[in-house]
Amino acid sequence: MSYTQILSCAAVSLACLGIGFLVGTSETEADIACEVAATSAKSADPDVPEPEQPGxxxxxxxAVKAGLLEPCKLVLVVRTDLKLTHSTVAERCVDATLAxxxxxxxxxxxxxxxxERTGQAKIALKGSSQKQLDELERTAKSLNLCARVVKDENKTKGAPxxxxxIGPAPVELVNRVTGKLRLL
Structure with missing residues (x-):
């Protein structure tokens, strides 16, 4: 390739990058709030009360903010000491993610x-006990991270x-809570 062809390719690449950046960041906070309000209004059923999050x-x-190019992730800590079926684990992971x-x-x-724009990363990690999940939840909430626990619906009293x-939140913040856990 000649020098002018290389310069032309570089110029076109930079122009595409700039246009993509402008389009990607053009959605304002007001647009996002309107979209969220519209989605909430459609999905809200007045007959079904919003479940209270105990604990x-x-x-x-x-208060949690992510930088422009900072990756975010959602982490699912699954108790492995309960010996649950794969389908039960998957179902509870979906419930926790949605919560x-x-x-x-x-x-x-x-x-x-x-x-959502950075790939919706979801990581499943091994948890060893109820005590560990409680400790991780306390740590996450002390850092202003969203943390939701899903309990066994089949048991009414003292459900484990x-x-x-935990999350979605910037990777660095989530790793401060779950960085020492192993992948599921």
Missing amino acids: LPDGDLS CYKALIARNPQLVKHW SIVLA
Whole structure:
């Protein structure tokens, strides 16, 4: 290739990158809030009350911010000591993911949009006990991260926690909570 062809390719690449960046960041906070309100209005069923999240209160979920190119992820900590079937684990992981998504879309829609734009990373990790999940939940909420626990629906009294979802949030923050855990 000649020098002018290389320069032309570089110029076209930079122009495409600039246009893509402008289009990607053109959605304002007001647009996101309107979209969230419209989605919430469509999905809200007045006959079905919003389930209360027992346990620790949330911190300031709107305080967590991600940088422009900072990756975000959602982590699912699954208890392995309960010896659950794969289908039960998958079902509870979906429930935990949805619980975090619903809580965060209402309080920090910009972070959710950023997570969606950066690939919606979801990581499953091994948890060893109820005590460990409780400790991780406390740590996450102290850092203002969204943390939701899903319990075994089949047991009414003293139902054990099965899955803890943390995030979506910047990878660095989530790793401060779950960095020492192993992949599921």
